[in-house]
Amino acid sequence: MKSRIPVVLLACGSFNPITNMHLRLFEVARDHLHQTGRYQVIGGIISPVNDNYGKKDLVAARHRVAMARLALQTSDWIQVDPWESEQVQWMETVKVLRHHHSELLRSLPWKEGLDQGKADSPAPAAVPELKLLCGADVLKTFQTPNLWKDTHIQEIVEKFGLVCVDRAGHDPKGYILGSPILQRYQDNIHLAREPVQNEISATYIRRALGQGQSVKYLLPDAVIAYIKEHDLYASPGEE
Amino acid sequence: MENSEKTEVVLLACGSFNPITNMHLRLFELARDYMNGTGKYEVIKGIISPVGDAYKKKGLISAHHRVIMAELATRNSKWLEVDTWESLQQDWIETATVLRHHQEKLEASSCDQQQDSPVLERPGRKRKWAEQRQDCSQKKSLEQTKTKGVPKVKLLCGADLLESFGVPNLWKGEDITKIVGDYGLICITRAGNDAQKFIYESDVLWKHQNNIHLVNEWITNDISSTKIRRALRRGQSIRYLVPDLVQEYIEKHSLYSSESEERNVGVILAPLQRKTAEADT
Numbered sequence: 001m002k003s004r005i006p007v008v009l010l011a012c013g014s015f016n017p018i019t020n021m022h023l024r025l026f027e028v029a030r031d032h033l034h035q036t037g038r039y040q041v042i043g044g045i046i047s048p049v050n051d052n053y054g055k056k057d058l059v060a061a062r063h064r065v066a067m068a069r070l071a072l073q074t075s076d077w078i079q080v081d082p083w084e085s086e087q088v089q090w091m092e093t094v095k096v097l098r099h100h101h102s103e104l105l106r107s108l109p110w111k112e113g114l115d116q117g118k119a120d121s122p123a124p125a126a127v128p129e130l131k132l133l134c135g136a137d138v139l140k141t142f143q144t145p146n147l148w149k150d151t152h153i154q155e156i157v158e159k160f161g162l163v164c165v166d167r168a169g170h171d172p173k174g175y176i177l178g179s180p181i182l183q184r185y186q187d188n189i190h191l192a193r194e195p196v197q198n199e200i201s202a203t204y205i206r207r208a209l210g211q212g213q214s215v216k217y218l219l220p221d222a223v224i225a226y227i228k229e230h231d232l233y234a235s236p237g238e239e
Numbered sequence: 240m241e242n243s244e245k246t247e248v249v250l251l252a253c254g255s256f257n258p259i260t261n262m263h264l265r266l267f268e269l270a271r272d273y274m275n276g277t278g279k280y281e282v283i284k285g286i287i288s289p290v291g292d293a294y295k296k297k298g299l300i301s302a303h304h305r306v307i308m309a310e311l312a313t314r315n316s317k318w319l320e321v322d323t324w325e326s327l328q329q330d331w332i333e334t335a336t337v338l339r340h341h342q343e344k345l346e347a348s349s350c351d352q353q354q355d356s357p358v359l360e361r362p363g364r365k366r367k368w369a370e371q372r373q374d375c376s377q378k379k380s381l382e383q384t385k386t387k388g389v390p391k392v393k394l395l396c397g398a399d400l401l402e403s404f405g406v407p408n409l410w411k412g413e414d415i416t417k418i419v420g421d422y423g424l425i426c427i428t429r430a431g432n433d434a435q436k437f438i439y440e441s442d443v444l445w446k447h448q449n450n451i452h453l454v455n456e457w458i459t460n461d462i463s464s465t466k467i468r469r470a471l472r473r474g475q476s477i478r479y480l481v482p483d484l485v486q487e488y489i490e491k492h493s494l495y496s497s498e499s500e501e502r503n504v505g506v507i508l509a510p511l512q513r514k515t516a517e518a519d520t
Contacts, residue, residue, distance in 0.1 A: 020480075
């Protein structure tokens with residue numbers, strides 16, 4: 001029986017703040033890859049962007065990392081990794097992928113010298129693949145002039161692979177067809193359908209919080225408690 | 240009595256809750272923010288009232304489980320609670336009757352709070368509601384100016400319920416009138432225009448439009464129980480769509496399957512059955 005390829009999913013983004021929708025991306029992506037019969041998802045990584053990304057209303061990375069950590073307390077397969085946020089400057093997504101991929105390879109148990117000659121020792125573990133997990137809206141941004149380097153887009157879809165989760169108002173198949181690079185590597189772009197339309201944008205969350213409205217059940221309770229405790233997003237246009 | 244005295248409101252949501260989802264819980268939060276935001280109301284409580292098994296809806300699992308899941312979902316809420324009265328009844332109960340039950344309950348306990356009659360403190364004696372109400376109305380005429388008034392129960396729902404008013408034989412005309420006339424509706428909707436149009440096209444709803452509050456849900460939050468059950472049948476994850484405790488409970492008890500979805504297939508929904516029975520007599 002052909003063994004499945006182990007996969008780790010990496011999601012980059014502001015996570016400002018993390019929401020149930022972000023968490024759903026992982027669940028939907030994992031289900032989708034398992035459904036293909038070819039993959040086994042062995043882990044998930046949330047990598048909040050560096051403060052120097054300069055996006056409006058971005059609260060300090062230490063908060064965004066802490067909130068993600070709280071959100072993931074109850075997850076047994078997804079973790080937050082602060083490496084990207086701790087770098088001196090903002091870095092392109094492809095570099096984050098490269099970093100985590102090499103970390104993944106380094107963490108593999110080496111077979112040489114460990115073989116105990118067991119008769120039924122399992123086949124050598126396949127090398128895990130690291131795939132970029134994103135919403136369809138991110139796939140669209142590949143089209144934005146000067147936002148992504150073409151060489152990076154190519155490396156992402158060629159060397160790593162993309163798992164792209166449906167989002168209302170987006171046409172991921174169309175985006176692929178409209179890009180020669182994406183088309184060439186479309187086999188490495190997995191389009192996952194989210195049957196439950198769930199448009200919990202962090203922008204909406206920040207606005208609701210700024211207006212004193214409830215965001216309960218849109219993000220984990222522990223994250224809401226943290227936001228209140230640290231007075232985050234209390235007023236619109238926080239710098 | 241101050242002019243700025245707000246009307247206290249209790250939100251009541253009836254439904255299958257099969258299972259309860261984060262979307263159901265959001266309805267309460269949105270409704271509360273909206274009503275409190277008008278400055279005229281103060282929402283003091285939210286009640287989830289799962290429907291009884293006698294409703295006979297396809298795929299409806301035992302009320303026992305549905306109640307427990309709702310309780311797990313509201314465990315860490317300070318203002319939401321689950322009421323089992325409706326689910327414990329032998330026969331299916333019309334929504335208007337459930338509203339009346341809860342309104343009367345509020346009136347009775349509001350009266351209790353006002354009175355310090357020794358009769359109530361007599362141990363072991365449970366006063367019947369009728370007695371309480373009688374006392375209450377007598378007391379009220381004396382105490383009217385001092386009280387805030389009894390909290391008002393309002394039906395909380397999504398646009399689907401509002402539009403179900405149009406389904407033939409599903410609702411009694413007089414019940415719709417009671418619901419919007421005597422109690423009031425808070426309807427959370429994404430497509431505000433459709434809901435407004437629906438109200439416009441109904442004489443009864445139009446007449447009581449001041450008692451129908453349309454609240455916009457800007458986030459597309461389409462976590463329907465039907466989709467949850469479908470995902471479960473397909474071995475797909477429902478995490479982050481329902482509270483963690485609910486997801487764990489469902490998994491532990493293997494609640495939803497192809498078999499459970501076949502329950503009540505071929506059985507006529509209780510309200511439709513009742514309408515037919517009445518037509519026959």
